[in-house]
Amino acid sequence: MLKFFSKKQDHKDQPPDQRDAVAENRVHAPRPVDEQGFFSRLREGLSRTRTGFTGRLDRLFLGKKEITEDLLEELEEILFTSDIGVATTQELIEEVQAKVARKELKDPQKLKEALKEMISSFLEVPLRPHGAPMSGEPLVIMVVGVNGVGKTTTIAKAAHRFRTEGKGVMLVAADTFRAAAVEQLSIWGERAGVPVIKQQKGADPSAVAYDGVAAGLARKADVVLIDTAGRLHTRTNLMEELQKINRVIGKKLPGAPHEVWLVLDATTGQNAISQAELFNEAVGVTHIVLTKLDGTAKGGIVVGISKQLGIPIKFIGIGEKMDDLRPFVPRDFVQAIFE
Numbered sequence: 001m002l003k004f005f006s007k008k009q010d011h012k013d014q015p016p017d018q019r020d021a022v023a024e025n026r027v028h029a030p031r032p033v034d035e036q037g038f039f040s041r042l043r044e045g046l047s048r049t050r051t052g053f054t055g056r057l058d059r060l061f062l063g064k065k066e067i068t069e070d071l072l073e074e075l076e077e078i079l080f081t082s083d084i085g086v087a088t089t090q091e092l093i094e095e096v097q098a099k100v101a102r103k104e105l106k107d108p109q110k111l112k113e114a115l116k117e118m119i120s121s122f123l124e125v126p127l128r129p130h131g132a133p134m135s136g137e138p139l140v141i142m143v144v145g146v147n148g149v150g151k152t153t154t155i156a157k158a159a160h161r162f163r164t165e166g167k168g169v170m171l172v173a174a175d176t177f178r179a180a181a182v183e184q185l186s187i188w189g190e191r192a193g194v195p196v197i198k199q200q201k202g203a204d205p206s207a208v209a210y211d212g213v214a215a216g217l218a219r220k221a222d223v224v225l226i227d228t229a230g231r232l233h234t235r236t237n238l239m240e241e242l243q244k245i246n247r248v249i250g251k252k253l254p255g256a257p258h259e260v261w262l263v264l265d266a267t268t269g270q271n272a273i274s275q276a277e278l279f280n281e282a283v284g285v286t287h288i289v290l291t292k293l294d295g296t297a298k299g300g301i302v303v304g305i306s307k308q309l310g311i312p313i314k315f316i317g318i319g320e321k322m323d324d325l326r327p328f329v330p331r332d333f334v335q336a337i338f339e
Helices: 018-027 038-045 047-061 069-081 086-101 108-123 151-164 181-192 205-218 236-252 271-283 301-309 330-338
Strands: 139-144 169-174 223-228 259-265 287-291 313-317 325-327
Touching: 038 047, 038 330, 047 069, 047 108, 047 330, 069 086, 086 108, 086 301, 108 301, 108 330, 139 151, 139 205, 139 236, 139 271, 151 169, 151 181, 151 223, 151 259, 151 287, 151 313, 151 325, 169 181, 169 205, 205 223, 205 236, 223 236, 236 271, 259 271, 271 301, 287 301, 301 313
Parallel strands: 139 223, 139 259, 169 223, 259 287, 287 313
Antiparallel strands: 313 325
C-alpha cells in the first residue's frame, strides 16, 4: 500500500378500462428507440467524469519517461479521488506494480492503456443466478433504493423501454407512505402508457404488491414493476418491511420477485457502495441501476461497485428523457471515459 493510503414518449389515448391496458400496450407499443448517436450522448454525459479522471491521468503521464514510485503514488490518489474505491484502487495499483516488476510495463505512455484494459475486466461482472418466470407468468421486478435516487422515474423509463420491445407492462405503487408518491407514479404510468395498480395512501405496501402481482397474472402482463418506498439503508425496521414485501410477493407467485433492482445515485460516490451492501443483505439485489451519471464527476463509482460487490449494472441514466435509461455496456462506458 502506497503513501496515499498510509496518510489516511407520451401515450395520449389512455385505455378506458385498465383490464384492457396490457393488451392495448401490445397493439400500440412504440417503435424501438433509435440507437444512432447514443455513444456521443454517453460520452457527453460522462464529460465531467472524463475530465476529472482521464484528464488528470494525461497530465500525470505527460513527459514522463519511466514508471516511478512517485508516479504510482500520484496515480493512486487520482484513482481513489475518482471514487473508484479503496479496495479497487489498491488492486489496480498492485496489478500495475506486478506488471512493472515483470518488465511487462515500462513506458508511462502505455500505462493508460493498461489501466483501460484492467478496468474493462473489472466491469465484466457475470449475471447472478436468479429466478425466471414460468411460461405465461409475468417477470416480476421489485425496485428498491434510498430516498431521492430517482427510483420512480427509473421505473417509468424502464416501463417505456419494455414497451418499445413490445411487452405488456404494469406498474405497482407499493410506496404508500411518501406524500404524492402514488400520484407521481400514476402520472409517469400515463406518460409511459401503462396501467398502475394502486391503493389509498397509507395502505399496507405488502398488500399492494400482492394485488399487483395478482393483477399481472390475471391480465397476462409480461412485466410487473413494483415501486417501493425509499428508505434509509441504515434503518432496520424499514429494511424488514422490504423483506416482508419480498416474502409476500413470493407467496402469490413462487419464485418472484425474479429480479431486484437497486437504484443508486452516482453523485453520492462511495456512499453508494455501503447502500448496495445493506440492501443486498436484506433482499438479495440482482441488478443495479445507476442514475445521474451525466451530472457527476464521480463516474468511477461504476468500477468500484462492479469490482467490490460483484453485482451487475443493468442500466445507467444519462439524462432526463424517457430514452436516457440505457443498458450498461462495459466496453462503451470505458471507451467513453478514456477516449
